[in-house]
Amino acid sequence: MSTKPTSNTAAESVKDSAQEEIYAKHAKVYPREVQGIFATLRTLGVVVLLGLFYGVAWLTWDGHQAVLLDLPGRKFYIFSLTFWPQDFFYFAWLLIIAALALFYVTSLAGRLWCGYACPQTVWTEIFLRIERTIEGSRNRQIKRDEAPMSLAKFRIKATKHAIWILFSLYTGFTFVGYFTPIRELSLKLVEFNLGPWESFWIFFYGFATYGNAGWMREQICIYMCPYARFQAAMFDRDTLVIAYDEERGDPRGARKKNAVPGEVGLGDCVDCTLCVQVCPTGIDIRDGLQYQCIGCAACIDVCDDVMDKMGYPRGLVRYTTEHAMQGKKSSILRPRTIMYTVLLLALTFGLVYSISQRTPLNLDVIRDRNSLYRETNEGLVENVYTLKVINKAEEARRYHLEVTGLEGMQLKMAAKVVQVPAGKVLSLPVSVQIDPVVLKRAANEIDFIISDIDHPEITHTEKARFLGPVLGR
């Protein structure tokens, strides 16, 4: 029915140009350096967040690395807390809280996360600084990129990339340092003795940092970030956004310094395009709210500067809300924000409470895979299990073990009392024997009950299956 038309219709060319705009070949954005209150805040964010990332890896707590996601040992150390695979649920809970917090902040203050805290923003900021230090100002960078390749250009570019790559590799090293103890890792690095997977992940994460912060930059936000696509759903007319005051600024135009805007027939916008030059995503804030805007407020800083120089009041581009722009009152307390606050408080309190109430004891029961059951010389049926006794406490504990569920069951194990060191998993082979006459079914449910001898309130019950022949059938 619908074959592709051979000539371009008007409608199609409109569609083409629209798509070209969305998917245009990437033209490099050269964000101009900016100074001001929001730039200072962003720098502060960079220093604090990257300081945490690179610094926390080296902290020690109670004889172990303060934050260590020990995958081989299947234990996550977060300061004085130790999490086990059984605690995965807390991690999911934490993720839900993080997502809700993001929604909450978004509905209140727009894209604060994007502008100040997102790793993409933070690392891009560092890479931009390195670039500026080596390549010079925006104008010099543009001029150099337009010039043909020369020895000087090559030298400068090579230096920049070498520093970027070194910094990226150190970032990858720190990342892996959260999974393999970082002190051990640095020893191995010095001795050129890194494991193949450790080296692989250092290069993988390093490459991702170099690619994302050095090359991709704002394209990550525009094309790859899921949050950027759906954040508008959390916006309403009372959400803080960065906007250009069109009523005050237009009509735009250049004029002499200290000219009174009304007298020259122009608005306050001097059309210096500095707000476009500083934008890390290369948009013009004066075109209105755009989803490419990551809310970094660089345009506010630079515009305030220009307004100061012109002797006009600040805030031609400012943090505001849609309601405020229309001269209405904006309110912070709205059903949406109240709901987020209540949910967030409830979930956070629940998580803290539930972590504080964790039992420091766990038991896993693994059936012997090689045989279903065995008959002993005395004619009893025997099942063999491996028990994993997990002591999550900070000191060694002694446990007592029993088994219930079937009449006359006997638990055979090497010692009566089970000793487990602090934070360790003990593999304990045990066997359970029973007279086959009591077996009514081929598969029976039994319970292993473990209890702490010195703290009787700490017990754990784990279900297991006991298999055997059913006699008289």
Added chain:
Amino acid sequence: MNAGANMQDNNREEGIPVIQRIVAVLWPSFLTAGVATGLFFTVFHPEELLILTGHTTVSHMGAYSIGFFLFWLLTAISCALTCYFQRPCHQIKGRRG
């Protein structure tokens, strides 16, 4: 080779650069593979899997990494198929006729 040519053709029609198509396949699959790896290894201990399959020389880190890349491969395949089937049918007809 053929698939590559098709893709380029397709991209010319829709004006989407190849690199962006690749990112659209690799990136969401990377995210979901990460989640899947986390869930999978929470339930299954790599040590048991390695013993059961006889790969006792693979380290834990290796088992987790291989697991992650297998998941990524699977999720990337499904993302790629989605991309592929998203192509409007009339374009296929148009090319043949």
